[in-house]
């Protein structure tokens with residue numbers, strides 16, 4: 465595991481709070497679903513960010529939400545094109561196993577920027593048998609929606625009726641049974657992960673088929 469400096473190629477604003485950072489990938493190698501620690505090369509301060517881009521791209525991209533009074537996300541938001549960012553990693557085990565890659569039914573459940581590893585999965589592996597449930601407050605937070613097959617993607621909006629379902633992902637799951645053979649991947653905040661894990665276990669899904677990545 466090493467740290468290397470990467471050049472900032474572009475900052476792409478998606479909503480007033482959320483943006484993509486595109487870096488020069490160099491020889492950074494990772495498995496889709498992993499994360500890296502982005503660091504300020506001057507101070508060494510850093511935070512974890514899931515990799516958004518596919519393993520076949522020349523750019524290494526991250527989806528970041530700027531947190532009010534959040535020190536590091538604000539620093540990232542103000543990076544200049546051409547400046548350097550230190551990248552440490554890759555890290556993590558939120559990756560697809562052989563069974564998941566070979567046609568097994570997969571359920572991807574994300575809140576907010578937790579869609580990032582799933583974006584990397586579907587951009588890296590073309591034949592996944594997946595369904596995505598993406599929970600956001602407002603419909604314009606459907607980050608990266610174009611990468612997903614529209615028949616396999618369901619947007620849950622909790623603060624306006626502009627998604628496919630009005631309400632949180634947990635409400636949707638309580639009302640719609642999940643096939644007990646599914647392998648479920650959950651990514652986002654810990655409250656959602658705890659609540660959804662309980663619902664999925666209630667449907668008879670075994671703990672080893674519930675895989676999680678907690679952002680905060």
Ligand SMILES: Cc1cc2nc3c(=O)[nH]c(=O)nc-3n(C[C@H](O)[C@H](O)[C@H](O)COP(=O)(O)OP(=O)(O)OC[C@H]3O[C@@H](n4cnc5c(N)ncnc54)[C@H](O)[C@@H]3O)c2cc1C
Nearest residue numbers: 511512513514527528529531534535536537577580679680
């Ligand atoms: C494995 C892992 C992967 C992560 N991947 C991502 C990612 O792809 N994109 C991303 O934006 N963040 C991601 N995070 C969160 C990220 O590491 C930082 O915590 C976040 O950017 C806030 O840092 P900060 O210094 O700005 O604010 P801090 O002062 O460190 O955090 C302030 C508060 O903001 C809230 N918060 C943190 N992250 C988010 C978020 N993403 N959305 C909404 N509220 C949040 C939490 O309540 C936190 O306590 C990930 C965290 C982990 C552990």
